[in-house]
Amino acid sequence: MKSTFPAGSAGDAAQLQAAKDGFITQWGAMGSAWGINRTMAQVHALLMISTKPLTTDDIMEELKVSRGHANTNLRELCGWGLIRGIIPKGERKENFEAEKDIWKMFCIITRERKRREIRPAITVLKDCHERTETLKGGEAVAFSKQVKALREFLEMMDGILSKIARSEQSKILPWALKWLS
Amino acid sequence: MKSTFPAGSAGDAAQLQAAKDGFITQWGAMGSAWGINRTMAQVHALLMISTKPLTTDDIMEELKVSRGHANTNLRELCGWGLIRGIIPKGERKENFEAEKDIWKMFCIITRERKRREIRPAITVLKDCHERTETLKGGEAVAFSKQVKALREFLEMMDGILSKIARSEQSKILPWALKWLS
DNA sequence: TCGTAGTTTCAGGAAAGATTGAAAGCACAA
DNA sequence: TTGTGCTTTCAATCTTTCCTGAAACTACGA
Known part of the structure; x- marks a missing residue:
């Protein structure tokens, strides 16, 4: 119009x-x-x-x-x-x-979702783990172990994503291309 | 109970x-x-x-x-x-x-979200790009360019995620740990 | 201080999504 | 073939989230 x-x-x-x-x-x-x-x-x-x-x-x-x-x-x-x-x-x-730069957009979104969703989840998992790690009984041990594995996984992800979101596109892109080959 | x-x-x-x-x-x-x-x-x-x-x-x-x-x-x-x-x-x-193995869970979720959400988005972007790349005019050129950048970014992501989701945890984890240091 | 141009808030209506419960469907054994 | 135990489907209902419109608010110039 x-x-x-x-x-x-x-x-x-x-x-x-x-x-x-x-x-x-x-x-x-x-x-x-x-x-x-x-x-x-x-x-x-x-x-x-x-x-x-x-x-x-x-x-x-x-x-x-x-x-x-x-x-x-x-x-x-x-x-x-x-x-x-x-x-x-x-x-x-x-x-x-x-913000028009795709890489910057990606970094922003990654940082925010990490902060809003992954971090709180880690907090909960940590809490669940701490509340049960000293309990006796097969059920409790299994739960504690599973929760710990989840937490460690999310913490690893959090770390990797932090690192990526802090990088320059110029450092990641060539590396990604090589890695994909 | x-x-x-x-x-x-x-x-x-x-x-x-x-x-x-x-x-x-x-x-x-x-x-x-x-x-x-x-x-x-x-x-x-x-x-x-x-x-x-x-x-x-x-x-x-x-x-x-x-x-x-x-x-x-x-x-x-x-x-x-x-x-x-x-x-x-x-x-x-x-x-x-x-499935209790966290790494397998992660691979499944990654694969499915890629298939259900990233792939369709790429299809749409490809379509938008093809429909406008031959058009004349500053507006059209800018749009086409932006859409292309987005598409290329998503395709790169798709490739990286595919590769990760195909890997063994045993190959990724040590690498991640080293990389995080 | 008042008027004007613009922004923010929020109660309530509308749409979308989740959940129920009951009926229909299915597979097997007698 | 009928009965039994379990699964699936789906219209109706409930819940959540989105969205509107109008009033309240803010900032500024005259």
Whole structure:
């Protein structure tokens, strides 16, 4: 519903819009599968492929959601650090832009999920283990052992992911490529 | 609500039960966060720490869920390959037992999520890229480029995860430990 | 201080997802 | 073939989560 197409035909523009819509829809679906609010994933997708920062009203318009909902999801994404709000000088409206670098995105998501989900799980496992390791009886020993194995596994994962999330893409990528060969 | 405690006091048994319940609850909560039905995660937790195979009725009793629901979740877990049903000879009731090896569990989950979530996403990205790579105009070029970067990243991940999920734990673990140092 | 432009909050409606319970289905033994 | 013991299915219901819209709030300029 706009005016200027720097180049290409109207058909091209329609095709581009269709591809964008498909992308946003699918990214949203993928978000759901990973336990992320669909709209939040869509807002993220939209900002990720936008060539310029967008306002709350732009989001409302594109995704057909209410102002309240747009605002909530934008804030949440800011909380993750996946987007940031900027107020262009002279204006009062806030504009949002996404981190576009895939590797940085990956690092952010890894760090956050580690913090929000793996760490708490480790805490619980540690607790379960400590509360049962001194108990006698086959049942208790088996439980304690299983819980310990789980905990050690998650701690190893946590360590590896921390290390990866701290690395530069430039250090990981060539290594990954070699390793995959 | 049972009889024989091979060793230890009644207090010990209560403590063990409390720890088990805590574990099941928390594993369920963690499942939710990762986009997995809470009950399914709890059934998995229950079987993971059980020293013997359990029947549908055992699950119903422990988790206080209906027969239908227990059945659905057991089937789903079988679908993932995380548990298997066995019919002890001479009996007609099906018993379920979980894969207890953490590394194998991790491989199964990795493989399944790759198949169910990463592969479809790659397909969509490929499609978006192909539909726009020949279009003219700054917008189209930017979109195409971003989508391509995403796709390449996911394909790299897919490759790495495939490789890891095919490995023996014995090959990864020492390497991980060294790498973490 | 008031008015304006914008943002945030939240009660309640809507949609999605989980759970039940009961009926239908299945497999085997008598 | 009928009966028994167990599993599966599915409409109905309950729960959770999402989403809206409107009111409250904030920041700033005149």
